[in-house]
Amino acid sequence: MSTTASANSSLNTEDYRLVALISLIFVLIAVIISAFIFILVWQTKPRLHTINHLLMCNTALATVFYCVTMKVNFAYVLFGQWDTSDLSCRFRAYFAYSGIAGVIYSYLIQAISRFFFSVLSNKYRRLTSFKTHYILIICQWLVVFLVTSPSVLTNDIYFVPHVFCWVPLELVMHLAYTAFAYYILPVVVIVTIYTYIYVQIRKVRANATAASQNSQKRELELLHRIIILLGIYLTGGIPSLLFMVTSIRLIYMINLVSPSVVVCVEKICTILLDREMCQVIRAKVFRLTPVTPFATGLVLLTNVPTQRTVRHNV
Template sequence: MCNTCIASIVYCIVQTINYIFLIFVPSETSDVACQWRGYFGYMSISAATYSYLIQAISRLFFSKFSTKYPWLITFKTHYYLILTHWIVVLIIPLSSVITKDIYFRPGLLCWVPLKIKNGSKRAEMILNTVNDKRDLEVFRNIVILLSIYITGGIPTLIFLLFTIEISYLAGIVTFTLAVTVEKICTILLDRELRQVVWNIIFSRNRVTPFENTITLTRHRVNFRRS
């Protein structure tokens, strides 16, 4: 989980920097710099995504192989897992800087561009307007999530700087609490995800198990016969 938190923080920082360049530093038009921003953008996404795979592998080791292969649950094994994870996510997006697929485009993030055939200028203008609104919304969400992670790590930072014992104890709580709050905010900030969760929690259609319905019907029939 700690590796996932670090990967999430890296993702938030990288995407925040990318949006700062997009919104506040439009004068930076270098294709090389844009390629590197695209590289770190794809790298941060891969890091956050594959960190959940590392979590799944770790839990598999603890639940299935801890008795037969106790060395799989040691810190050394997990250090190798984390090291492999970061090596892989650093290699995956290398094509962003090796090829020329990413180049500077005014008002757009440094991603591999989507090629639209037979598109009109009006459709392109509408698409750019929608992208601008979406970029601002995503930037706001990333800043909120990054602030949550930074706040959760403040007690640990205080402990590392001043060696205050109560800060260490508070850091254990706030770090886990920050992850929980981040997940809740992710649901609240995503309109579609929020709607799905709302429908699940407040669903009025109660599902009756099929087997229980058959059993109840049989009891009623037997009661009438008797």
């Protein structure tokens, strides 16, 4: 039995049920918020029909995909022990890894989009079009399903009762590939792109006009928002790294819950950090809130002292 399986086997069914319940709560919140983002962007024309919000919806789609795959894995661990097929286990791992990578790579194409707008837009206007970004999104998902294919093309993942379908810890090469392809590579590219954009903006800002400086300020604010959201999402992988090093049962339980919690927090912050979306939500809330008129008695009271004063003076 693999190291992962050995650690997982120490968890009983009640442990999994508790972890699954906690995870389910945060997953449902994340899915509801993601659906809310879709509906809000779809209904608010043309204010939220921007490329930024298109990419935000793509990240929300990746979040929903990830949440669904995680719940399917929990369901199989708790109720699907009749399915002992290794191939079925590999496909569950494949889609779960695709959900994880999908979110990370959605942030990567956001970084590429910012590079198009900040650096290349003056020379290549086509790169800032919706058509280009639809192609980016399609390419992102093709890359995601390609880089995660070793999960289903190899025999490294196999069925173990009451154990999640993941790459065993003793398969170091496959595990290293998973960490590199799903996390390290896209994050390094994202950081490189944003660093370059930041340096370029700071370099030309001194000689820029007032309008250009305002545009660059908005660009920096957008970069700051995306980096915060990416950082929140990446913190969900810390328990996984700790478990690889320690194989402690408690850390493994935290590892099962933390991605759901982090995804939920990331979705909440997605709305709170987006100024346009917050303004739209605030306007809709105020529009639905009934306005209670002042009572006429208040007006009469304000007029009484005036009348009395006039009579006294007379």
